[in-house]
Amino acid sequence: MENTVLTEKKLLELQIVARDLRRKILNVIFHAGSGHPGGSLSATDILTALYFGGILRYDPKNPNDPKRDRFILSKGHASALMYCVLAKAGYFSEDKLWDYRKIGSELFLSGHPHPKTPGVEIASGSLGQGLSVAHGIALGARIDKLNYNVYVVLGDGEIQEGQIWEAAMSAAKFNSNNLIAIIDNNKVAQDNLTEDLKNIEPLIDKWEAFGWDTYRINGHNMEEIMNTLLTPMDSVKPRLIIADTIKGKGVSFMEGNKSWHGVAPSEDDLNKALTELE
Amino acid sequence: MKDGATRDGYGAALVQLGKSHANLVVLDSGVSDSTRTKQFGEEFPDRFFNMGISEGDMVCTAAGLARTGKVAFATSFACFLLGRTMDQVLVSIAYSNSNVKLAGTHTGLAVGEDGPSAQMIVDLAYTRAMPNMTVIQPADWEEAVQATKALANYFGPAYIRLGRQKLNGIYDSSYNFQIGKASIVREGSDVVIFATGSLVQESLLAADLMQSKSISTTVVNISTLKPLDESLIIRESKKHMAVITAEDHNIIGGLGDAICQVLTNNQIALPFKSIAVGDRFAETGSGSELYEKYGLSSTHIIEAIKNVFSKKTI
Numbered sequence: 001m002e003n004t005v006l007t008e009k010k011l012l013e014l015q016i017v018a019r020d021l022r023r024k025i026l027n028v029i030f031h032a033g034s035g036h037p038g039g040s041l042s043a044t045d046i047l048t049a050l051y052f053g054g055i056l057r058y059d060p061k062n063p064n065d066p067k068r069d070r071f072i073l074s075k076g077h078a079s080a081l082m083y084c085v086l087a088k089a090g091y092f093s094e095d096k097l098w099d100y101r102k103i104g105s106e107l108f109l110s111g112h113p114h115p116k117t118p119g120v121e122i123a124s125g126s127l128g129q130g131l132s133v134a135h136g137i138a139l140g141a142r143i144d145k146l147n148y149n150v151y152v153v154l155g156d157g158e159i160q161e162g163q164i165w166e167a168a169m170s171a172a173k174f175n176s177n178n179l180i181a182i183i184d185n186n187k188v189a190q191d192n193l194t195e196d197l198k199n200i201e202p203l204i205d206k207w208e209a210f211g212w213d214t215y216r217i218n219g220h221n222m223e224e225i226m227n228t229l230l231t232p233m234d235s236v237k238p239r240l241i242i243a244d245t246i247k248g249k250g251v252s253f254m255e256g257n258k259s260w261h262g263v264a265p266s267e268d269d270l271n272k273a274l275t276e277l278e
Numbered sequence: 279m280k281d282g283a284t285r286d287g288y289g290a291a292l293v294q295l296g297k298s299h300a301n302l303v304v305l306d307s308g309v310s311d312s313t314r315t316k317q318f319g320e321e322f323p324d325r326f327f328n329m330g331i332s333e334g335d336m337v338c339t340a341a342g343l344a345r346t347g348k349v350a351f352a353t354s355f356a357c358f359l360l361g362r363t364m365d366q367v368l369v370s371i372a373y374s375n376s377n378v379k380l381a382g383t384h385t386g387l388a389v390g391e392d393g394p395s396a397q398m399i400v401d402l403a404y405t406r407a408m409p410n411m412t413v414i415q416p417a418d419w420e421e422a423v424q425a426t427k428a429l430a431n432y433f434g435p436a437y438i439r440l441g442r443q444k445l446n447g448i449y450d451s452s453y454n455f456q457i458g459k460a461s462i463v464r465e466g467s468d469v470v471i472f473a474t475g476s477l478v479q480e481s482l483l484a485a486d487l488m489q490s491k492s493i494s495t496t497v498v499n500i501s502t503l504k505p506l507d508e509s510l511i512i513r514e515s516k517k518h519m520a521v522i523t524a525e526d527h528n529i530i531g532g533l534g535d536a537i538c539q540v541l542t543n544n545q546i547a548l549p550f551k552s553i554a555v556g557d558r559f560a561e562t563g564s565g566s567e568l569y570e571k572y573g574l575s576s577t578h579i580i581e582a583i584k585n586v587f588s589k590k591t592i
Contacts, residue, residue: 066347115374143343144346166330170332
């Protein structure tokens with residue numbers, strides 16, 4: 001990460017970026033006729049901070065630069081968010097977003113991400129794998145003696161996958177302190193509240209017991225997100241950030257509502273949502 | 279020609295490759311003494327990752343390492359390497375086209391006394407069915423060494439099927455293994471056997487014994503199960519009066535099905551018999567006892583040769 005001075009102006013800019021991304025996400029999902037708005041809107045502020053707050057080092061002109069920081073969206077169903085961020089970051093033109101979920105998509109803007117799309121590191125969509133993959137990349141950095149960081153965003157429901165805990169043990173074993181996992185803790189899964197499906201708390205106690213440094217923040221407070229991401233990596237442990245978020249954040253009738261997990265908005269709903277996001 | 283287990287050839291090749299390939303990494307899931315990755319770990323500790331007993335984590339970590347330009351060999355007993363990780367292998371390795379080589383040891387009924395939960399007989403079906411996946415099974419120590427080296431120089435997902443049991447040497451160092459090429463290990467004229475892995479040795483034994491019965495048998499080692507050497511299979515089938523396939527794997531999804539598909543797609547109608555595990559779980563017992571009881575030994579291949587030869591005029 002670069003030296004970033006967190007000014008009021010910078011925070012305001014990031015909030016504007018996040019709002020524009022939310023509008024774009026709903027537009028592309030509406031246009032595609034399917035997709036996952038709830039979990040895209042909950043993670044929007046996190047990805048905004050990473051990509052536009054000066055946290056991730058990346059060069060959209062050279063997406064395979066060996067020294068780049070890596071980002072993995074393990075909760076791959078939030079692909080609309082991923083593609084909107086990549087377009088805004090300059091990996092490809094925003095016009096391409098209208099190919100989302102369409103056959104023949106030139107940049108392979110599939111329902112879930114795949115590395116054929118510039119800026120995507122690995123396929124995701126089957127929950128539970130991204131933390132292990134991110135850790136493998138973190139180990140690769142060590143072999144290559146490169147000092148980049150690997151960031152991975154996990155869903156809270158995804159924490160129910162056993163492999164997450166396998167990877168948590170592995171990263172602690174190898175002292176992989178270039179690995180930063182962020183849980184988009186929106187507390188709502190497809191079927192139910194996450195805690196009613198299977199309770200994942202107490203998250204801090206669990207991750208601390210597994211050997212990680214932990215932070216817990218409001219995942220919609222840009223200042224908190226940025227300050228946490230800017231905290232120097234001076235521990236031998238991998239880092240976990242629990243970002244408490246709201247599913248469908250920014251659209252009143254979507255917030256906390258499981259029925260917006262995997263449904264595209266109607267034209268009416270879209271217009272209502274866009275009005276709220278003005 | 280060196281006798282030995284294919285897992286030993288794999289382990290020996292990794293150590294050699296460690297010296298020549300700075301980007302080669304090896305992962306294991308807590309069984310490195312049995313899979314023969316231990317020596318690599320001792321010589322190259324910075325490039326060896328023992329992930330503990332968590333195969334899903336191991337194969338995805340391998341995928342992550344591969345994304346940084348490494349060629350990653352992820353190793354375990356085949357039962358767990360693949361049995362526990364179909365989804366991880368499909369998404370993070372095959373679909374993502376990650377440069378990961380999955381090395382599964384202790385395959386087939388040959389594993390013996392540990393019983394059916396340790397006898398992997400469905401791995402060829404698993405891996406053959408995956409787009410992007412190359413599938414290889416060496417037939418002796420030398421071929422295991424060469425196949426491992428070939429995979430280190432090949433970009434893409436692959437599975438190499440290895441065994442614990444000692445096999446007779448078939449090849450010497452003049453052999454030149456190539457991914458996608460089958461090799462004729464014995465030339466005959468009446469019946470052709472397409473065999474893979476330990477069944478190449480059984481087939482050679484059967485071919486020897488059939489000579490006294492005046493049936494001349496060709497044995498072809500199909501060490502790359504995917505992509506198949508179709509032109510050789512077609513050519514050899516047309517030169518013979520009957521076809522047999524032989525593998526230590528379930529009869530569904532392995533070599534027998536693969537050869538059938540080639541023959542039928544090319545309108546080659548010949549008497550045919552698959553030597554394989556008959557879609558059932560075996561039991562405990564020594565590998566050779568199980569081969570005898572479950573139909574994989576040279577005795578069964580001889581029966582099959584007689585059987586298909588007698589039908590050659592249909």
